[in-house]
Amino acid sequence: MTNKITFGSVFLYGTLTIMALFFLMPAYMAMVTALKLPGDISLPAAWEFPSTINWASFSDAVKMLKPNFINSIILTVCATIGSTVLGSLNGYVFSKWKFKGSEVVFTLFLFGMFIPYQVILIPLFQTLRAMNLYGGLPGLILAHIVYGLPITSLIFRNFYSQIPTALIESGRLDGAGFFSIYFRIVFPLSIPGFVVTSLWQFTQIWNEFLWGICLTRHADNPITVGLAQLAGGQAVSWNLPMAGSIMAAIPVLAIYIFLGRYFIRGLLAGSVKE
Amino acid sequence: MREASRDRLKAFLTLLPSIILIGVFVYGFIGETIWTSLTDWGGSGALSLTPEKNFIGLANYVELFTGVLGGGFRQDLVNAVYYSVMLLVGAVGLGMFIAILLDQKPKGEDVLRTIFLYPMSLSFIVSGTIWRWLLAPQGGLNVLPKYAGMEPLDFQWLSSTAAILEFNWQNLFQILLYVAAFLLILTGLWLLKKDSGMAVKRWLVPGIAVGAGAWLFGDLLPEALFMEETHGFNLATMGIIMATVWQYSGYTMALYLAGFNGISQDLRDAAMLDGASEVGYYRHVAIPMLKPITISAVIILSHISLKMFDLIFAMTGPDNAETGHPALNMYLTTFRANNFAQGAAIAIVLFLVAAMFIVPYLVSQYRQRGRR
The missing domain is CATH 1.10.3720.10 (MetI-like)
Structure with missing residues (x-):
């Protein structure tokens, strides 16, 4: 495979990245939510990173x-x-x-x-x-x-x-x-x-x-x-x-x-x- | 020679305990459940060790398919059919697509493969718990478009009461004939290029005849129910289907990837020399060669969707009517309502549907082993 940027390789890596993000999404969500303080958990801000880490x-x-x-x-x-x-x-x-x-x-x-x-x-x-x-x-x-x-x-x-x-x-x-x-x-x-x-x-x-x-x-x-x-x-x-x-x-x-x-x-x- | 026959006996005796265990726990228990489904075991005293059971014939099945209280079961059955079909299309399609992408040997292939397959190692309870949070109506997936500057979605992933593709259960026989006609015509069109004479005679003409017959004389068919009862594809099951596709696409991906790796490079080069494009190679060479893998994937995925219990339990709880499934219904009927006979009947219906897929599969596997 050559290192030239072709339409094919952009499509390949682009699609794989989007898919990988979709597959990792639940793992990210579980981790972020587990690390939040109960009071910081709200539906609209579910994706945001915790302001204080709560182990x-x-x-x-x-x-x-x-x-x-x-x-x-x-x-x-x-x-x-x-x-x-x-x-x-x-x-x-x-x-x-x-x-x-x-x-x-x-x-x-x-x-x-x-x-x-x-x-x-x-x-x-x-x-x-x-x-x-x-x-x-x-x-x-x-x-x-x-x-x-x-x-x-x-x-x-x-x-x-x-x-x-x-x-x-x-x-x-x-x-x-x-x-x-x-x-x-x-x-x-x-x-x-x-x-x-x-x-x-x-x-x-x-x-x-x-x-x-x-x-x-x-x-x-x-x-x-x-x-x-x-x-x-x-x-x-x-x-x-x-x-x-x-x-x-x-x-x-x-x-x-x-x-x-x-x-x-x-x-x-x-x-x-x- | 006497040594050899004694060894043979030892071999058989080693296997014997397992044969007995499988005989009792699989075949004996299936027989026991069939018998239970023909009795009236239930109500008060059902939990005694020697419950009272009276033979009542097929009454439990009649109740499930035609009774007033069986409406929930009928919707569960419809859910399971839609669920199986969507899961098959979703997981086989997405898994095959990812496998083809990874077969291009991109950089970081190992990491990507790990990412696509990890959901497969998780318990349905774990993934169900997380997906329930991801599909909360005012959060999770629905607010994602906000980050791209768009309006958030407001789809009720798990609690929508809307249904599409609704039909009246009374017309069930007519609908089944339409489905049969559709499948016959589809197979015929697919075979048309290969052997047009056979395709027309064996598939297309019968398909059109069945379809036309059902359309013209459908009114003459008996009604499957004494009252009107609509069932459809409940949109609330979309979330569950998505979570299952997320969890099982990696599995089909791994199957196809192993298959692609097994195809020799020579064959691939030959196809390319003959002027096949990348797409053409997969469509005409690789995918047809991996038909046994596709069959395995279909068998295993349909088996999974037929017994699906944990994921729905974790995502919507066991008694959400919109996302019901016969496997959950069986649990509730048996262990909550103590109606053991009715629960056994539901289990047997599930079993028969599963056996329709599995028995032909195992028989063909058995024949192939014999040929080798």
Whole structure:
């Protein structure tokens, strides 16, 4: 590409700048509003920079959302580990130990990823109640592990199908069995697969709301539910919900900004074909 | 050989717990919800662990589609259809456009890609909270023109009660036939260049016949409702559509960008040598080659718009009639009104619509894997 200013390059950079501003607009608005004193927030001056920087909104938001934040950390870490480990084993079987009908089973798994979750909500609610798991985090963790299986199995299956079958065969000739092949050959090669899958699951579970609001009681609400309640009250001034939004966004934004490459791979894997 | 068969057994046993979990939690639960939707589970005592359920057939569905109280649900369904279509057009269009711009390899491509994709990592509750503030009637987006020296807007993004493209639900069957005719004719016109004989015979003639039939004999069709009831595209959903497009264009952009990068430079050079312009290259070479990506994007976006709950909840609250959605209606019906059977029926309607997209998609994916 040349450095000459042409109509094309003006159009290209001009359009990209306008679009980038449109995409950054909500982030700017959230930051500016969170930093204002409640009295300084007014609708006509919403875009203006705060006259005095007020960090107190963040400490207030942390104080109010801290229990939810901790719940979300526990929930997300446990459910991510569970669904990733199971997904890795499933992907190993689906790609290297195909049996008669395993492709059909795999397709039936994938279907579970595309259902609107409203359709399983009522039986899930009743089942967790019958198992005495309703209202707390263990029930929510179980739900996230089970419904995470399709996507984690899919990512690992696609990942493992890149491992040459010859490698597995040579392991078998050396007398290694199903599990020793997994632990000695496949698992050491799957660190990137684990990173991609666990980051993807982490963001999905962190951001989930429907089960959070339907299946947990107040003390065990995850961060999304806590934020919705904080923002839903009419009396609160807008600096608090904005600070809360930033707080709820930070863990996933950090993943996205620092480990974006892996995040995008998970995102592409989610579209089934790679 | 005995070793090998024992390993096979181990492989199957490793998978078995997951098969059982998916079997129960996905397929068993769907069956359970179908059964629930055919009962009268609700009212007082609904929250007991062993609630009283009596089989009442399709009465819940009949109520949703023809009952007096189902009017809210019918508007929600109309909202969901408009919402899905607008989201598909918006997010696929904008995402493709940005991907083409970034495929020109401008300076700072990495930073720009990060900016376009970051909304995708956020929770709908986070983005919904922020967008609600951005769309406040006397502030946010509406005052932006002021900075360019223009009059501020006064559009009620989330609370407008106006609706456009209104229709009478009584004429539903006629309208569906018009839509079918329109789609047939559109496909026919699109195929006209490729294979004109097939296009006319298979698509254009049937399309025109269906359209003319609906126009001439539409009055003979039964009315879908016993009373007049108008539904339309509620303008209050514009704000929600805009926020969703903002959040998901980056996703389609990433899909297309990965696709563009997968097309070899040789092919691109060859197209250019044949005299294709930049626009021509994308229109006739790149975009048609990425048809599988477009299909994936359409499937995933329609799935997202069909189950949309969090974003609407955060932007307008769960019980704003103007911006209602079947997914929210299901939540309110089930967990606020304790009408479990009716909630299950709404969930099944959503499920069937989603399955219409997903089942053919998964079946074709399955066949492709078999061929490889």
